[in-house]
Amino acid sequence: MIKIQENVLLERYTTLRIGGAAKYFIEVYSIEELKEALHYAKDNALTYYVIAGGSDLLISDEGLSGLIIKLSLQGLTLEDARIIVASGTSLQKLVDYTIEHGLAGIEKLNNIPGSVGGAVYGNAGAFGQTISDKLIRVRVLVGDKEKYLSKQDLEFDYRESVLKNHKDWIITEVEFEMGMGDRELLRKTASEVLETRKQKYALGIKCPGSFFKNLLINRLPIELQKDIPKDYFGKVPAWWFLEQVGAKGATRGQIKISDHHANLYINQGGGTAADFFALAKEYKDKVKDRFGVDLEPEVQLVGFKEEL
Numbered sequence: 001m002i003k004i005q006e007n008v009l010l011e012r013y014t015t016l017r018i019g020g021a022a023k024y025f026i027e028v029y030s031i032e033e034l035k036e037a038l039h040y041a042k043d044n045a046l047t048y049y050v051i052a053g054g055s056d057l058l059i060s061d062e063g064l065s066g067l068i069i070k071l072s073l074q075g076l077t078l079e080d081a082r083i084i085v086a087s088g089t090s091l092q093k094l095v096d097y098t099i100e101h102g103l104a105g106i107e108k109l110n111n112i113p114g115s116v117g118g119a120v121y122g123n124a125g126a127f128g129q130t131i132s133d134k135l136i137r138v139r140v141l142v143g144d145k146e147k148y149l150s151k152q153d154l155e156f157d158y159r160e161s162v163l164k165n166h167k168d169w170i171i172t173e174v175e176f177e178m179g180m181g182d183r184e185l186l187r188k189t190a191s192e193v194l195e196t197r198k199q200k201y202a203l204g205i206k207c208p209g210s211f212f213k214n215l216l217i218n219r220l221p222i223e224l225q226k227d228i229p230k231d232y233f234g235k236v237p238a239w240w241f242l243e244q245v246g247a248k249g250a251t252r253g254q255i256k257i258s259d260h261h262a263n264l265y266i267n268q269g270g271g272t273a274a275d276f277f278a279l280a281k282e283y284k285d286k287v288k289d290r291f292g293v294d295l296e297p298e299v300q301l302v303g304f305k306e307e308l
C-alpha cells in the first residue's frame with residue numbers, strides 16, 4: 001500500500017542538497033507499488049517524475065507541482081555469471097557484489113553514487129567502462145504494461161540511452177552477463193579508481209558529479225582538435241573548455257565552481273538552484289562565444305521554465 005506525502009522538500013533527496021518541494025511524493029519498494037503510484041498520478045491528472053539516488057539532478061527552487069516517485073526497488077540475484085538487479089539497488093552495492101564474486105566488467109564504476117536504474121538511464125561510466133558494457137536487457141514498466149528492452153533497443157551512446165526520449169519508460173530490473181575475473185585484481189583496480197576519485201570528490205561534497213558532458217573528439221571541428229591537450233578515452237573533457245574561460249573558482253551566491261576542477265559545481269551550503277543555473281549558463285555562454293562549442297548538461301534539470 002503506497003503512502004502519499006504532500007509538500008516534500010526534494011533537497012533531502014539530491015546529492016546537491018538543492019530542490020524545492022514536490023506537491024506529492026511517493027516512495028515505492030516494488031513493481032506493484034510503482035503501478036499504484038502511476039495509477040494515482042493518472043486518476044488525479046498529475047504529471048510525474050521518477051528519481052532514485054538523486055545524484056544526477058538539479059531540481060529548481062520552485063520544485064514540482066506534480067508527483068515525484070522515488071524508486072527504491074531492491075534486490076540482486078546471481079545465476080552463473082548472470083546478474084539480475086532491481087533498479088533502485090545502489091550501483092555501489094552491485095559493484096561490490098561483482099568484485100566479491102570475481103565478476104569483471106564494472107569494477108571501474110566503483111564509487112559512482114546513485115542507483116543501477118539511474119546509471120542505465122544516463123549510461124554512467126568512468127575510466128573507459130560504462131554500465132552498458134555488460135548489460136543484456138532491462139525490464140521496463142510503461143503505464144501498466146511491462147516489457148523487456150534489449151541492449152540494442154536501448155541505443156546507448158556516451159551518457160545517453162533511448163530512455164531519455166521516453167520519460168514514461170521506467171526501468172524496474174536490469175540484467176547483466178558478467179565476465180570472469182581475478183578477485184584480487186578487480187579489488188586492486190577498484191581501489192586505484194577510488195584513490196583517483198577522492199582527489200576530485202571530497203568526502204561529503206554537495207554536488208551532482210560533473211555538470212556538463214564531455215565532448216567526443218571526433219565530433220569536434222578539426223581545427224579545434226589540434227588545440228586539445230589530451231585524449232581522454234576519445235573525449236575532450238568539458239573542464240578543459242571551462243578552464244580556458246576562467247570558470248575555476250567562480251562563485252555565485254553559495255554555489256562555487258571547484259578551484260581544482262572547472263566542471264564541478266559545488267553547493268557550499270544553502271545554495272539555490274537559481275544561482276546554480278545562472279553560473280552554469282554564464283560559463284556555457286562563455287565557452288560558446290570563445291570556441292563555438294555547445295556544452296550540454298549531463299545532469300538532468302527538473303522544474304525549470306528555461307532551457308540551459
Ligand SMILES: Cc1cc2nc3c(=O)[nH]c(=O)nc-3n(C[C@H](O)[C@H](O)[C@H](O)COP(=O)(O)OP(=O)(O)OC[C@H]3O[C@@H](n4cnc5c(N)ncnc54)[C@H](O)[C@@H]3O)c2cc1C
Nearest residue numbers: 052053054055056113114115117118119121124125171209
Ligand atoms: C560525487 C558524484 C560523482 C559522480 N561520478 C560519476 C561518474 O564518474 N560517472 C557518471 O556517469 N556519473 C557520475 N555521477 C552522476 C550520477 O552518479 C550518475 O549519473 C548516476 O548513475 C545517477 O543515478 P541516480 O539513481 O542517482 O539517478 P537520479 O539522479 O535519481 O536520476 C537521474 C535521471 O535518471 C532517471 N532515472 C532514475 N532511475 C530510473 C529508472 N529506474 N527508470 C527510468 N529512469 C530513471 C531520472 O528520472 C533522472 O532523469 C556522479 C555523481 C556524483 C554526485
